[in-house]
Each structure stands twice: as C-alpha cells, then as structure tokens.
Amino acid sequence: MKQFSFFVFVLMLLASSTYASSLENSINYDLQTQELLTQIQGKRIGILTNPSCIDSSRELLFDVLFKNQNIYNYTLEYALAPEHGIRGDQDAGTLVYDYVDPQTNITVYSLYGIRKQPTVEMLQKVDTIIHCIVDVGTRFFTYIWTMSYAQEAVGDYNFNLTQKVQLKENFQLNNSQRQLSFYFREMQNHNSKKEINFIVVDRPNVLGGQSIQGCPLEIESGYIGRLFNQNFTIPTRYAMTTGELATLFNEEYLSHKISDFKVIKIPNYHRNSGFPNASLWIAPSPNMKTYQTAYVYPGTGVFEQTNLSEGRGTNNPFQTIGAPFVNGTLISQILTKDNTVNQQAQFTPVTFIPTTSKWINQTCQGIQITVIDKEKYDSVFVGTRIMQVLLQEYPQNMTLTQKGSCQEFGTINFYNQITNKNTTIQDILDSCSSNLREWKKIREKHLIYN
C-alpha cells in the first residue's frame, strides 16, 4: 500500500514537473517536498516555518507534512514559530507565545519573544529540524536570525553529545573495572540520544541573488542582526537564498557547526531569478504585502527608527514616508532634482492618513517611492538619501534614534554620519567598503546556484 501510493505520487510529480518545466522561470516546490519526504522516514521532526512556505498548490508545507505522517512513517512532533507565528496571524513586534495549532493539534513553540532558541527538552524530542521560510533578502527582517538561533541550538546540542562520547572514550582507555562499568552505563544513555540533523527546504530570495547593498553589520542587534563574535557579518541586502545563508552561518559563524546539515535545492533556480512567480507569493509578514515592497525595504526599513510614518497603516508600507510636519511637494522637488537618486525612482508627493502605528488617524504629507528599474535600484542608497534630506529640512521636528538607527543600518558611525551635513551618502557607504569586500569573498564560498 505504501509502495503503491509512493509510486503514484512520484508519477504525479513527474507529470506536473514536465508541465511546469516547459514554462519560463518555472519552479516546482513539489519536487523539494518529495525529496524531503524520502529523507525523513522513520524520524521525529520539528519544523521552523511560516505561511510563506507553500507547495505548488499553495498548501502550507506544514499541513503537507502533517497529512503525510502515516504514509512516510515519520512523526511531526512540533512546529517552531518565528515572528508573526506559523500561520502569519500575529502582528509585528508582538511576542509569539507557545500554543496548540487548532487545525492539527500540533504544539507550536515560539522562537520569537519568550525564547529565541529551542530548549534542550525540545531538542531531545526530535531527530531532524526542518526550516522553510521565504526571506525578503534584507538583513533586518527577523526570520533569518531566528533560523540562526535554531541552528546554533542544534549545533550546541550535538556538540554536547559528542563531548560525552569523548569523556567515555577517556574512561575506557583507563580501563579499570569501575570506569568500564561507568562507561557502559553512559554508553546506554548515549545510544538513546542522537545528533540532530538540520534540513533547509530552500526558497528564492525575493530580491534575487546578485545585487548586494548596504554595509555589513558591525553591532550586535539580536533579532535584527547577529555578530557571532565576528567584527562584522552580513550586509543589508545580502543576495543569497535562505539555504545559502544557512550554509554560511553553519560553516563560518556557529561555534559548533551541524555536521549533518543539508539544503534541498530549488529546482531550475538561477540566482538572478528574483521572485519568479507572483502566484507563489504569500506575504511573509503583514506589511510586506507585495514583493514590490521588498525592493524598497532595505532602504526605508530604517525609518522605523524615526518619528516619521514609514507607511504602516497605508496601502504602500515602506514605499510611503511622511509626517504632519512634512511638505511632500518640497521633498519631492528636492529628490527629483537630485542626480544621485532621480534615475532610480520617482518621488511623488502624497497626503495620507495611517490607520495604525505612528501618526494614526492624522493627516500626513510625504512622498511615495516608485522604483523605475528594480534591477538597477540601489535601495539602501536611495532610502538613506531620503532620510538625509528629511533630517536636513526638519531638524526641529524629526527624530532619529541613535543606537536603533546604527543597529538597523548596520554600522557604528551611522548616526553621526547621517546627522553631519558634510557627509554624503557615498561617504557613508564608502566607509564600509573594505568590510564589504571581505564579506563578499566569504559569501562567494557558499553559493549553490549559478
């Protein structure tokens, strides 16, 4: 029966993939699901996921894994939730608590808020941790860091097990009766615990895999960026898939790397694909409604650190920037005349009333950004220039957090630079160019797509 349904499933997949591969830019997530299912037979699994991870019929991978447990003889022990929860129904910045998913009765442990990492007790319940989340390719989005915290816990857990084996080997060498019996006792304990493997079911980077922007992070920033005891880590727009980034974290930054670590690659994916298929888009967070939003986000996300509205509570979050004290016409005119940014985007004056968040229910003025050519758009350059113009025009009214802006932009000197009238945006970006050059070499080693 199992054999039979397996073959039927494979035949269906082959049929659908033949169909899909005849379409330009097509990607077939079901082939990845199939590969995953064959690798988790007999295992106890935990999955770190959210609603962005779907199959070709838009069903959540989480639900697919829940349904196939008997056919493939594995157990879905629990889910791990990033910001906004596994079904995406929790608001930005609010803590996610542990809960039972009402549709499956599977326990969901939060990795956002009440803890960052799965505990030892949770890890003891599984053989495999699976990760599947679409990332928007921007460093200060929280999901990649939640992934890194989960990887770190698995690496440390596995390391602790090997430490015990080492201890036992020493005892054995000493070879006294007492030590030998201790050894056998410990060995029995150990045999009941196995190293955990980590599988990333890869997904495209919404911003594609080529254009790197912004500065490598120089400050420990928790959920929006980690240093791992390095001098710097990843830049704002990092141009890797989650699978590539997870490989980089594992190989370069974790204190104890996971030895059984695997990425299930996206079939037919090329690094310049961007997000190839709009019908596969599911907003990965409530304010990332379309994938056009993702193009401006690396540059305008930092407006979270100001008292201006960054467009939350409008139809175009992160594309709309303003406040009651802003003259939209003026700011639009300044930016439209500025040759460093006016080839990349249009800056239209807008009046808007945010329905949530900063300046709720108040009439704001500002600009709306329309990207002209998304391939050439330097989001970090443009976003930072907009911030500089606003700081210069509204020194009395506009506020910018010192630590927060440095953490989000990524560099120690950001606040001093952006508030100094003599510093150009190019100066700011040039000041991190040697770190960026070094990071690009590290990145290069972990690319798995052409």
Ligand SMILES: *[C@@H]1O[C@H](CO)[C@@H](O)[C@H](O)[C@H]1NC(C)=O
């Ligand atoms: C996009 O994905 C949908 C759902 O899998 C599929 O029906 C469609 O053919 C795909 N389009 C392209 C251009 O790949």
Ligand SMILES: *[C@@H]1O[C@H](CO)[C@@H](O)[C@H](O)[C@H]1NC(C)=O
């Ligand atoms: C299912 O997996 C369990 C745990 O690995 C194993 O003991 C059992 O034999 C498997 N059953 C089948 C039918 O393969």
Ligand SMILES: *[C@@H]1O[C@H](CO)[C@@H](O)[C@H](O)[C@H]1NC(C)=O
């Ligand atoms: C979840 O548990 C409830 C209460 O025990 C039960 O009625 C329901 O059928 C369960 N749902 C699933 C999907 O197992």
Ligand SMILES: *[C@@H]1O[C@H](CO)[C@@H](O)[C@H](O)[C@H]1NC(C)=O
């Ligand atoms: C690993 O061992 C250290 C030292 O005993 C302990 O503090 C830590 O919690 C353990 N971590 C895991 C994930 O097992």
Ligand SMILES: *[C@@H]1O[C@H](CO)[C@@H](O)[C@H](O)[C@H]1NC(C)=O
């Ligand atoms: C084994 O014997 C060596 C040499 O006597 C000693 O240094 C070491 O601590 C012993 N190891 C253990 C685990 O008892």
Ligand SMILES: *[C@@H]1O[C@H](CO)[C@@H](O)[C@H](O)[C@H]1NC(C)=O
């Ligand atoms: C960090 O920078 C210091 C001082 O420049 C240098 O000595 C050290 O080797 C660097 N550490 C790493 C991990 O590159």
Ligand SMILES: *[C@@H]1O[C@H](CO)[C@@H](O)[C@H](O)[C@H]1NC(C)=O
């Ligand atoms: C902006 O700042 C000026 C100077 O402090 C103040 O007079 C004005 O009321 C402020 N505007 C708003 C909209 O808060």
Ligand SMILES: *[C@@H]1O[C@H](CO)[C@@H](O)[C@H](O)[C@H]1NC(C)=O
């Ligand atoms: C806004 O700026 C424009 C362009 O500089 C100017 O003509 C207009 O008078 C300003 N509006 C207000 C209310 O200051």
Ligand SMILES: *[C@@H]1O[C@H](CO)[C@@H](O)[C@H](O)[C@H]1NC(C)=O
């Ligand atoms: C904003 O406006 C809505 C709709 O009029 C109202 O329900 C809400 O209470 C207002 N909120 C605030 C903070 O003023």
Ligand SMILES: *[C@@H]1O[C@H](CO)[C@@H](O)[C@H](O)[C@H]1NC(C)=O
């Ligand atoms: C932002 O600007 C307004 C208007 O000038 C001011 O009243 C408010 O205190 C500022 N917000 C912060 C957080 O400083």
Ligand SMILES: *[C@@H]1O[C@H](CO)[C@@H](O)[C@H](O)[C@H]1NC(C)=O
């Ligand atoms: C900016 O440059 C001018 C001219 O070189 C100089 O006088 C001024 O002190 C500088 N201001 C700052 C804040 O560095």
